[in-house]
Amino acid sequence: SSHLQSYGQRAQNFTNPAAKLLLETMERKKSNLAVSVDVTKTKDFLSIIDTVGPFVCLIKTHIDILEDFDPSLITQLKELSQKHNFLIFEDRKFADIGNTVALQYSRGVHRIADWAHITNAHAVPGPGIITGLSSVGLPLGRGLLLLAEMSTKGSLATGAYTDATLRMAENNRDFVVGFVAQQRMGGHHEDFLVLTPGVGLDSKGDGMGQQYRTPREVILDSACDVIIVGRGIYGGDTAESVRAQAQRYQDAGWSSYLERISL
Numbered sequence: 268s269s270h271l272q273s274y275g276q277r278a279q280n281f282t283n284p285a286a287k288l289l290l291e292t293m294e295r296k297k298s299n300l301a302v303s304v305d306v307t308k309t310k311d312f313l314s315i316i317d318t319v320g321p322f323v324c325l326i327k328t329h330i331d332i333l334e335d336f337d338p339s340l341i342t343q344l345k346e347l348s349q350k351h352n353f354l355i356f357e358d359r360k361f362a363d364i365g366n367t368v369a370l371q372y373s374r375g376v377h378r379i380a381d382w383a384h385i386t387n388a389h390a391v392p393g394p395g396i397i398t399g400l401s402s403v404g405l406p407l408g409r410g411l412l413l414l415a416e417m418s419t420k421g422s423l424a425t426g427a428y429t430d431a432t433l434r435m436a437e438n439n440r441d442f443v444v445g446f447v448a449q450q451r452m453g454g455h456h457e458d459f460l461v462l463t464p465g466v467g468l469d470s471k472g473d474g475m476g477q478q479y480r481t482p483r484e485v486i487l488d489s490a491c492d493v494i495i496v497g498r499g500i501y502g503g504d505t506a507e508s509v510r511a512q513a514q515r516y517q518d519a520g521w522s523s524y525l526e527r528i529s530l
């Protein structure tokens with residue numbers, strides 16, 4: 268089964284350039300860690316990314332929460348991505364009709380398709396959302412993740428909804444490279460990436476529905492590919508604590524992966 272292959276070997280299971288580059292980067296940097304940088308000031312955003320850069324395969328952004336956003340930020344983000352060799356995932360969670368999401372993806376002030384290797388979408392509108400996003404992203408070599416499950420208590424993305432999301436991905440393999448989900452879903456023979464938020468070593472939740480599991484539970488027990496960690500890493504106030512936490516999560520994620528592929 269694909270999840271027992273190495274990340275580097277799995278690059279060949281994909282035609283999509285963003286998926287290939289992510290898997291190659293993971294192998295090269297020995298990292299299955301994505302850091303989610305949910306801060307509101309450009310200065311903090313860039314300094315956290317520069318600090319965690321050496322430890323990550325991927326930086327996850329919510330570009331719309333930056334209150335001092337300026338297009339020059341994107342230039343700096345791209346420079347950091349080259350300096351540290353990570354990809355960029357804008358966690359946009361598109362959810363509208365194809366025509367609208369194509370505009371949201373390519374235009375507005377953020378022009379997400381210009382700089383995000385990967386973005387994501389809800390399956391709720393049906394396959395037209397993939398048609399719309401791929402009309403923009405596929406020619407640029409971008410990849411899409413579908414939200415098959417969420418980490419939050421009471422999530423409605425379960426059962427038949429999650430299954431239907433899988434089918435949508437299988438029918439659009441050129442552009443859909445995987446899922447944001449809590450586990451590798453059984454039954455699909457094709458390779459997909461599974462990126463998983465709701466990861467923490469010191470906390471079980473946040474009082475607003477978030478639920479945390481450990482890197483080991485996520486990578487070994489649930490056979491996911493990438494751990495996405497936010498406040499567990501940048502929550503400390505010094506650059507030294509941010510660096511130390513990034514290293515700690517990188518080690519935890521990677522050792523769980525080594526354990527999994529040795530099964």
Ligand code: 5IU
Nearest residue numbers: 303416417418419447464465496497498
């Ligand atoms: N995120 C989740 N759960 C999900 C999905 C996305 O937490 O199911 I889909 C996002 C929200 C936030 C990050 O940007 O992942 C997790 O941040 P913390 O590690 O700080 O909880």
